Amino acid sequence: MDCNGYRQENHDQNLFPKPKVLVLEPPPVFIYHEEKLSQKFHFLKAWDSPLPLEQFLTTHAHSVQAILSHGSCPVTTNTIRLLPSLGLIVTTSAGLDQIDLQECRRRGVSVAYAGNLFSADVADIAVGLLIDALRKISAGNRYVTQGLWANNGDFSLGSKLGGRKVGIVGLGSIGLEVGKRLEPFGCNILYCSRNKKSSVSYPYYSNVCELAANCEVLMICCELNDQTRHVINKEVLLALGKKGLIINVGRGAIIDEQEMVRCLMQGEIAGAGLDVFENEPHVPSELISLDNVVLSPHRAVHTEETLMALVDLVIGNLEAFFSNKPLLSPVLLDE
Numbered sequence: 001m002d003c004n005g006y007r008q009e010n011h012d013q014n015l016f017p018k019p020k021v022l023v024l025e026p027p028p029v030f031i032y033h034e035e036k037l038s039q040k041f042h043f044l045k046a047w048d049s050p051l052p053l054e055q056f057l058t059t060h061a062h063s064v065q066a067i068l069s070h071g072s073c074p075v076t077t078n079t080i081r082l083l084p085s086l087g088l089i090v091t092t093s094a095g096l097d098q099i100d101l102q103e104c105r106r107r108g109v110s111v112a113y114a115g116n117l118f119s120a121d122v123a124d125i126a127v128g129l130l131i132d133a134l135r136k137i138s139a140g141n142r143y144v145t146q147g148l149w150a151n152n153g154d155f156s157l158g159s160k161l162g163g164r165k166v167g168i169v170g171l172g173s174i175g176l177e178v179g180k181r182l183e184p185f186g187c188n189i190l191y192c193s194r195n196k197k198s199s200v201s202y203p204y205y206s207n208v209c210e211l212a213a214n215c216e217v218l219m220i221c222c223e224l225n226d227q228t229r230h231v232i233n234k235e236v237l238l239a240l241g242k243k244g245l246i247i248n249v250g251r252g253a254i255i256d257e258q259e260m261v262r263c264l265m266q267g268e269i270a271g272a273g274l275d276v277f278e279n280e281p282h283v284p285s286e287l288i289s290l291d292n293v294v295l296s297p298h299r300a301v302h303t304e305e306t307l308m309a310l311v312d313l314v315i316g317n318l319e320a321f322f323s324n325k326p327l328l329s330p331v332l333l334d335e
Ligand SMILES: O=CC(=O)O
Pocket: 071, 092, 093, 094, 095, 096, 114, 118, 301
């Protein structure tokens, strides 16, 4: 073991050392594809070290040029400041709310991310949650497995998907994929976005409350930032109304979760399909007992196929950085 609690690796690393990459917490791509990643890079595993994080970072301060991170692993100002040689953060997520982008901009640290790699998978889950919430697939599963069917228990009616007015909040690549999937089902798509899109003819609302008042399903597909935090508040939920459903595949904190729970409990909205939560992995206990809510453990982006593509993207970005080439999927920090 070395002074950091690691086993000493006995290979030709002294002659051709692999570039060092810091991992604060292992992303799924690391868990599933560590062997492939480790062929190219030497990973400094902060979570696996007996040292407290700050001491670990200080120990490696000058050798860390790159971090591999993920969607629920914060990369804070403090972490960035403790690493004077840091030049790149590669996150395996599409969302960037967990990284202090302002500090990256200030320090000139580049960021690479998953870009649109997950958009189709996330849109699939969004549509799946909607169909489940409307047609009560999970509730039906419980009805069968709990023996209620055999006992002639009651099972309430579902509602049709076709003809439903779906309001997409955030018509980026995920929102567009959701629209593309729901149109053939006969849904009417409306949307709210920072700007009106010339590429679609869906009715546009600049105000999310007006969108909610004019649709039957609110589908949250936008990113979390200072403008969107709790943008789905009491007023929006009440505008959506007693027959309205809310589906969230964006980030938990886009919705005021406490208010949503209250609205669901009191029948102010009809139901929800949620892949994301404000305080993951904690889910408000009230939601667990509600039959009109479908819960998913922030898994919308996780498919075998996409993780395979992601590992190549991660390697490509790290290789580009260490050989001074343009990143494959850079975040434009000046926007
Ligand atoms: O939620 C997942 C992501 O941001 O990629």
